[in-house]
Amino acid sequence: MIHFDNSYARMPQGFFARVDPTPVAQPRLLALNTALAGRLGLDTGTLQSAEGVAMLAGNAVPEGAEPIAQAYAGHQFGGFVPQLGDGRAVLLGEVVAPDGARFDLQLKGSGPTPFSRRGDGRAWLxxxxxxxIVSEFMAAMDVPTTRALAAVATGEQVWRDQGGLPGAVLTRVAASHIRVGTFQYFAVRDRKDALQALTDHVIARHYPDATGPLDLLNRVVARQARTIAQWMSLGFIHGVMNTDNMAVSGETIDYGPCAFMDVYHPDTVFSSIDRAGRYAWANQPQIAVWNLAQFATCLIPLMGDEAEAIEAATKAVHGFAPVYQAAWQQRFGAKLGIEGAPNQALIERLLDLMAQQRADFTRVFAGLSDGTARDEFTDREAFDVWARDWQALRPDQDAMAQANPRRIPRNHQVEGTIAAAVAGDMAPFERLFDAVTHPREDRPDWADLARPPLPDQVVHQTFCGT
Incomplete structure (x- = not known):
């Protein structure tokens, strides 16, 4: 059914623990991403069969899979934890798609592993x-991201602070699950041999033209800079940008307490565990730099003379700023239809105006195309002053239509679909999924999904699933 070639399972001892997923009571397929299945060369009929659902739930290990839980460390809110690892996920193996591209196939919520740290290893619905929903919206907006292949109900309860909740397993697809924290795991143990093996593996898998650890660092820095600029242009807040949640592939990974802004303000935070605002929207670029500095530190032992290596690595990390700034200019310039124009001050003026007047981030930018952006401001004359300067640049409507989603997965809508699903109704989920995976289409039957929340619908906090 699946063509596996499990290169990470061939890595040296200490990179992972071999562990099978824990079977569940009554697996039931809730959602299957048929488009992604096709990309991977998987047969959707087989995935929907009893045999396929058993695999997606962790009740059966498919032929050719080599289930493992990966080891990694990480800085969590700035504090270093030397051993984390996949505490509730099992990597089944690597799928080789028809075009030769390689993808991890991971079950999230598949039961305890040696890295569970007394956790149950499960996920709730x-x-x-x-x-x-969120990862597939990001993919639809061309943001590098892990993706969702399937969601399966387990027929079991998961116990959290809220009490008993319906359990589920997510099948996640990624270019790889190798993180900054994976490098940190071996660096803190002074495992230079393992660092070299990991570096060679990442270069071969993600950056085949890289010439060594310094070149790898430069490429990871540049890729992360572009990804973060895309986050910023969508009003996306990751919520938990720990080093164990930063993939060296440049993909967005680990959608825990993530959220999109409704009302724009640069200091916006949603995550219930981010009490100091470390991972606020405006802080994400500098946190990315901080994380990349930790990555650079891990690579220094592989780069020859220590003093020269530190100097070169520092320069590489400082290279984030110009790449990010160029990508930010390009992304926000496209949102205004003025790519290539001298637009930094104009963009910042609009953002300042939006923050002052509590304008909706997504609706302002989408409204620039159809003439409704003015309605999002309380002081419309102030907007008119800005708009005259913007319109003088003759904005490109096609660029704006491509860069600005009509809809995002708004927090209250996501929460509403979850509540309906818990009650046994998947129709709201299916409708929202369809709408946000076609984010640029302006359809009347999806008009309600573009509206901001009413005051009693506003979601102020999001929560980690553990």
């Missing part, structure tokens, strides 16, 4: 559906 809410975070599974949130990640499914």
């Amino acid at each position: 809410g975070p599974v559906l949130r990640e499914y």
